[in-house]
Amino acid sequence: MIRLIALRELRCLFSMPSTWFVLAAFQFIFAWFFLARLEAFLEIQPQLAQLANPPGASIAVAAPLFNTAALLLMMLVPMFTMRLIAEERRNQTLALLLSSPLTERHIVLGKFAGLLIFLLALIACLPLMLYTLALGTGLDHGLILSNSAGLILLTASYVALGLYISALTTQPVIAAIGALAVLVGLWLADIGSSAADSPWHQLSPLYHFQNFNAGLLDSRDILFFVLFTTAFLLLTMKRLHNNRVYG
Amino acid sequence: MAIQLLVRAYILGYIQHYSQLPALLTLLNPTPEITLSAHHLTRSFGKQLIIHDLDLQLKRGEVLGLLGHNGAGKSTTLQMLTGCLLPGSGKIEICGIDLRQKPMQAKAHIGYLPESPPLYRELSVNDYLTFAARLRGIGAASVAEALNHALQSCGLESVRKKIISTLSKGYQQRVGIAQAIIHRPAVIVLDEPTVGLDPAQIRDIRNLIRELGNSSSVILSTHLLGEVESVCDRVEIMQHGRLIYSDSSAHMQHYGQVTGFIVSLRHPPELAELESIPGVSRVEQTAPDTFRILHTPENNPGSLLLSLAAQKDWQLLQLTPLHATLEDAFVSITGEKGVKP
Structure with missing residues (x-):
């Protein structure tokens, strides 16, 4: 049942021209940024080569690319999550799901999985792009792997938050703005507090991504993402249940 | 020739198997089973009590019309009967299964068409109905057969490949009915099924409801009295969240009759x-x-x-x-x- 709902979500996404447009636009931005970083790296490479332990292409190109992708996804994910439940409610198609032999768990996990698979396809192009560099230089596989893992966990947490906010309202636009506001708010809380040990940092998904970005796998960060995602998924299930209780 | 005969025999067998069997069963069984029963349902929104102590029973092969003014609580009642809304108190049983305790099993026997049909307009009729069938637990192997049956009974064969958003309102309504009957549920709940249709479409849909009433039990809400007269066996009148009158629709015409x-x-x-x-x-x-x-x-x-x-x-x-x-x-x-x- 979860698979069924996920597949419908994917089919619905790919039937909209806007999805293809966004996919194309983001690939273009990623590619442009990738090439710009690569050019900058090539320019300063002769100077870097004189250092004792020079940074390679992975740390100079891959890490900033993933960091930009993490920021851009913060803007992009709310555009996709806004529809998930708010639009079903507005078009009154939620009744079909609610009167079918499904539980809230099926609906929420199905929608979560559907959108996450779509976004994974979008971010899968990043490592593919980077591995074209392997033609000319050696790459740090560990760094790219930890960045990819971090980006997947980060995207999952964005989707879970967006899904919950979409479940709160009937208007997709409000869901988009709401999710964006919360994500940007968490990010600002992170970059706004100057003290290194400030607890505000701990709230932000982007802060926890920084370790992955530097190639460091910390179980605390992984736990944060798992908890963040699970909490919002559970809240969404609760909200859908309340839909039946309060109408 | 022999092949033609065989094919005809097969088709006849098919039709008999699917259209007459339930009717025959009802004939053989003098006391039809109760498919839906609701006891002491109440529901309030905020402090306002919308449904007061409602009791309802439906037998297999019966078409029940729920009649009432706008805002009488018809839609709320139907939403509760289909599990879209939890009742404040009371008990609902679908084919003897408690809707609150075993929602998954109970809901498999319900087909529901809400006030506005729940259509994913970007999908084609085929895709949408296949999704609805799978959602109601029909296995991948029997989806095609269920799909054909639903398309046939709702007269949708000619538009099966079209995108739903390009269909006229009448056809969209039919797709809505098709999703409610595709898994051949025991209880079919239709909320104002003929609103906004032209007279010819209304007649078609009423005939369809009549047919559905042969094998399942149908409960439909309406504020059109003609609809009750032409399709329903029984009528319940609702006002301010109470059932104030219940009788067979033929009987109702004698109510306060002038000769x-x-x-x-x-x-x-x-x-x-x-x-x-x-x-x-x-x-x-x-x-x-x-x-x-x-x-x-x-x-x-x-x-x-x-x-x-x-x-x-x-x-x-x-x-x-x-x-x-x-x-x-x-x-x-x-x-x-x-x-x-």
Whole structure:
């Protein structure tokens, strides 16, 4: 049942021209940024080569690319999550799901999985792009792997938050703005507090991504993402249940 | 030739198997099973009590019309019966399964068409109905057969490949009904199924509902009295969240019935002369040559009036029996029992 709902979500996404447009636009931005970083790296490479332990292409190109992708996804994910439940409610198609032999768990996990698979396809192009560099230089596989893992966990947490906010309202636009506001708010809380040990940092998904970005796998960060995602998924299930209780 | 015969025999067998079997079963089984029962349902939104202590039962093969003004609580009731809304208190059983305790099993027996059909407009009719079938737990192997059956019974074969958003409202409504019946549920719940359709489409959909009523139980809400008259076996009238009247729809027409006729005569006699005919209880003159004659149900003075008219040369132009419509009955029932909250 979860698979069924996920597949419908994917089919619905790919039937909209806007999805293809966004996919194309983001690939273009990623590619442009990738090439710009690569050019900058090539320019300063002769100077870097004189250092004792020079940074390679992975740390100079891959890490900033993933960091930009993490920021851009913060803007992009709310555009996709806004529809998930708010639009079903507005078009009154939620009744079909609610009167079918499904539980809230099926609906929420199905929608979560559907959108996450779509976004994974979008971010899968990043490592593919980077591995074209392997033609000319050696790459740090560990760094790219930890960045990819971090980006997947980060995207999952964005989707879970967006899904919950979409479940709160009937208007997709409000869901988009709401999710964006919360994500940007968490990010600002992170970059706004100057003290290194400030607890505000701990709230932000982007802060926890920084370790992955530097190639460091910390179980605390992984736990944060798992908890963040699970909490919002559970809240969404609760909200859908309340839909039946309060109408 | 032999192949043709075989194919015909197969098709006939198919039709018999799927269309007549349930009807035969109902014939064989003199007391049809109860498919839906609701006891003491209440529901409030905020502090306002919308549904008061509602009891409802539905047997297999029965079409029940839920009749009421706008805002009487019809849609809320149907939402509760389909599990879209939890009742404040009370118990709902679908085919003997408690909807609250075993929602998954109970809901597999429900098909629901809400007020506005729940359509994913970007999908094609085929894709949408396949999704609806799988959602209701039909296995991948039997989806094609269920899909064909639903398309056929709703007259959607010609548009099966079209995108739903390009269909007319009538067809969209049919797709909505098709998703509600695709898994052949025991209970079909239709919320105002004919709203916004043209007369020909309304007739088609009513015929379809009648057919569905042969094998399943159907509950439909409406504020159109004609609909109840033409498709329902039983009618429940709702007002301010209560069921205030319940009876067979044929019976309902006798409610507050007036028996009598309208008579037009070219040479009308005196009013008193008409009043003196045995059996006539009251005569009203509605126009110089037209009278409204009321009589007691057991004593019909029609033939006497005819022979008198011939004898005395009143020259009868028209004699029309008065029919109480559901409309009259509805107005008299809701008017009588309607207490403003």
